[in-house]
Amino acid sequence: MASGDIQSDESLYPIAVLIDELRNEDVQLRLNSIKKLSTIALALGVERTRSELIPFLTDTIYDEDEVLLALAEQLGTFTQLVGGESYVHVLLPPLESLAQVEETIVRDKAVESLRILAPQHSTTDLETYFVPTVKRLAQGDWFTSRTSASGLISVCYSRVSNHVKGELRQLFKSLCQDDTPMVRRAAASKLGEFAKVVEPEYLRQELVSLFTNLANDEQDSVRLLAIEAGISMANLFRHEDLEQQMMQTLRTATEDKSWRVRYVVADKLVELQKAVGPEITKNDLVTSYCALLKDPEAEVRAAAASKLKDFSTHLPADTREQMIMSQILPCVKDMVGDMNQHVKSALASVIMGLSPLLGKDNTLEHLLPLFLSQLKDDYPEVRLNIISNLDCINEVIGVRQLSQSLLPAIVELASDAKWRVRLGIIEYMPLLAGQLGPEFFDEKLSSLCMSWLTDHVFAIREAATNNLKKLVEKFGRDWAQSTVIPKVIQLARDQNYLYRMTCLFAVNALAESCGQDITQRMMLPTVVTLASDPVANVRFNVAKTLQRIYPALDQNALALHVKPCLEKLCQDSDHDVQHFASEALEKIPSIRNSYR
Template sequence: MAGVVGTGTGPGAASGDGDDSLYPIAVLIDELRNEDVQLRLNSIKKLSTIALALGVERTRTELLPFLTDTIYDEDEVLLALAEQLGNFTGLVGGPDFAHCLLPPLESLATVEETVVRDKAVESLRQISQEHTPVALEAHFVPLVKRLASGDWFTSRTSACGLFSVCYPRASSAVKAEIRQYFRSLCSDDTPMVRRAAASKLGEFAKVLELESVKSEIVPLFTNLASDEQDSVRLLAVEACVSIAQILAQDDLDSLVMPTLRQAAEDKSWRVRYMVADKFSELQKAVGPKITLNDLIPAFQKLLKDCEAEVRAAAAHKVKELCENLPTDGRETIIMNQILPYIKCPEVRLNIISNLDCVNEVIGIRQLSQSLLPAIVELAEDAKWRVRLAIIEYMPLLAGQLGVEFFDEKLNSLCMAWLVDHVYAIREAATNNLMKLVQKFGIEWAQNTIVPKVLVMADDPNYLHRMTTLFCINALSEACGQEITTKQMLPIVLKMAGDQVANVRFNVAKSLQKIGPILDTDSLQGEVKPVLQKLGQDEDMDVKYFAQEAISVLALA
């Protein structure tokens, strides 16, 4: 490369006094030596243009060696280079010359920055498919071996992602070598390497012969699932899905399930979390018999786990677990082995959030009997955020349970929330009423909700009297002009004489809100005089909101 640099970087190269054919390389060299990172990054991003200008032979003999020998310390530049090289096969002469791209990518696969290594591995995986079987064994497999036996852990972690792409097309002798290298990485002294191997264990298992999976992969899986590092053990759980999909039922029971049962009770919550997170995939992989005998007992424990994150992860899998159970006996399993274990708020809330799906599985009658105690308990939970969550699911419950069940069992809860000591709960309860009216209709509102709301106007607690106004604001549009004018408006007007200024100015705000729903006679004959009186109130806030309402409603 010294000759290229020497003849191509001077001013003559640009003006035509030197060897003009070397100009693209010279420009690239100058730009890559520039202190401006963005300029260097831009030059890397136009590598394909430079390669086209050079032609395939000079790209192979000059550009690629230069890129291989030149190490930049900016991760952005290296990342862009790793990405570019993955699409370079056509620019070096096609698949017969794909191996020319391996040296620069091998260097990039050993750098310290993880994202650069990952991108280099991604490009190497892409290029491996373009090698003929002969070229693969001659060029690609040796690269994998070098990375796998490298002194630095960075190269060994990169190697883990390359075994599965070269194994299927290798000869029997080379396959045995590849498996041996992978085994070594699974027991590497460095935890980062074992993590990388564990993360690729399932992928590697998919391309191996069945006997090799049973004799080699399963023992590796067992060892990694017992690793001293929980970050390794949790990745072994992920590999379990792929391994379980390969093995027969009898082999699963003896080779995999003891390790999986151990993972479900692992001392690290992160491992138990991974079991919960992958539960649906595991369920499909092991089949219904093992699910019933092993997975459901494990799932029961996960639902009661001491860590909230584990319980939440399990809760998110309840719906899929139920859907994937065999139809024969499904309802019995859910009623006897799943629902009784739903004790924690986050688990029960997740069930309720997927109520429509669970309802399809076991039927609303069974569901309502099982969930009603849980709903009531959640509605009165000491943590206000739990109460808030159940309020938000109330319209969903209403739609699933029907108006009769709702009125009998849940209506009183909805009204109780209106006088909760936490404002956020009272606000959410108000919005909930509006959604229920939209679901059950105006007649239901007139008979069931509106009378109970209006009674609160005489409550000794001024906060509850204000809640009446907030409810009227929310319900007026849903209920329409007649109910608003005949039932709600008189109560609002009466409250204009409240002794508490906060109530009076909220009366002004309510009149402004419901004004557009009212007819002209009511506005002029009833609303206007009250707002004018409030506009002369001794309290400045009352006066301000009254005058604003008069202006907005054009009643001046």
């Protein structure tokens, strides 16, 4: 039917409108029209959607990429709009066309939609319609169609007859051996997925050789995808078959001339370790892992370093300690002084995980010097990663040993020039405090915690107030009354208004933990005094503080101190102070009615 005939027939109006919009020069208008396809399909009904709309869309794939992308996505959701799963095959022609276009993201979206539609076909329709579509794509003249076919074979393989399965395996083999690297790359990326649906005998007879060839491809982009697929395939083999058929290829990959391939091995090594089992790990993978830790490329060393804890944890339990001490730890010691900050940072984030595996004596003798060295590293992220994982080592060597060995370094880091390092120390402090106890903490670290309240960085001051709250919850109200509150109150007399505001923030954080008596007797008078502060920011924070801490006050304190203070602030010369004071009066239930 010609487009002129469609437009002249009022009954076909939705398609006529669609044609006009798709011919419009405005890309956004064309895109919007594609996004309305489901509405148009509903208006047409399932029969006319099948007989008119879908054929029209099949002929309309020459457009901007974003329009085609939207079309490819829409068609994946069209099953019910064409009459349900019995008619899902009518959606294949436009998606087949879209799976051949030049733009990768459009092809990928078309393949994604086809993969969604494949399970919706009956077994008969799968062989009648879907498989022929896959064959045409796999045998297409342009590499674009052949790359798309790679992602479709596995989704239909398990439901077709044995004869068709043989044809599909042959198609996949031809894709793996294609002259175009992009096609081989696509096939390599789907090899692991295809291996999971292929029968065991064909896995060994056919797919292993495909893996070996792809893993030795001249293009490193093909090899790295093949290695990733091979590691996925390893889970499908018995250990004795794995050693005979795949391990030599995977071993060779750790020495590949391309660092990208070696990086994939390092990144996926723990997955391979779990698949191959303890014997192959002990005989092969430990040596390979050590080679990756010494790799000339920093990216590979960093990837390998990040797997240290997981790889070591999954070593055979009977020989774990011996293998770590004799083979892995020497490499780790070298990496502590690595020239690349990303390698050292990756190592610092996991090295503490060796402590539980090696025990107290080995930790004290071999690991502790490494931790101390990393705590003094030039790069703040290295120091921060060590600080963040101190609890791992504490469980092994105990808090007293930890404090004697690491406390000087922690104190030094507390005044580190990088504020994020100081922040890391603050966040670790409650854990350390709980382990040290109040007496030791007061002697060694209390003054340090209070000094953070006057840090020049707001984030540190804010974290310091939250830190005090956690410390009070650990050590109790008596400790707060004698150690913390006097120093907080002292901030109210500081010359710097920012520190006077920090005093208020600390009161906000501490009121609930300290309870009614301490809040009313020690902190409330200071808050009320600051209502006369010369700086407006301090005064309106007084109003916000009173609103925050009122649940910790009794009716008498609210009537005698809080209400008069807020009423005074409502008359303040600063509009912000007036606003927050009025808001506080409105929000405090027991004084709200009397204020009105």
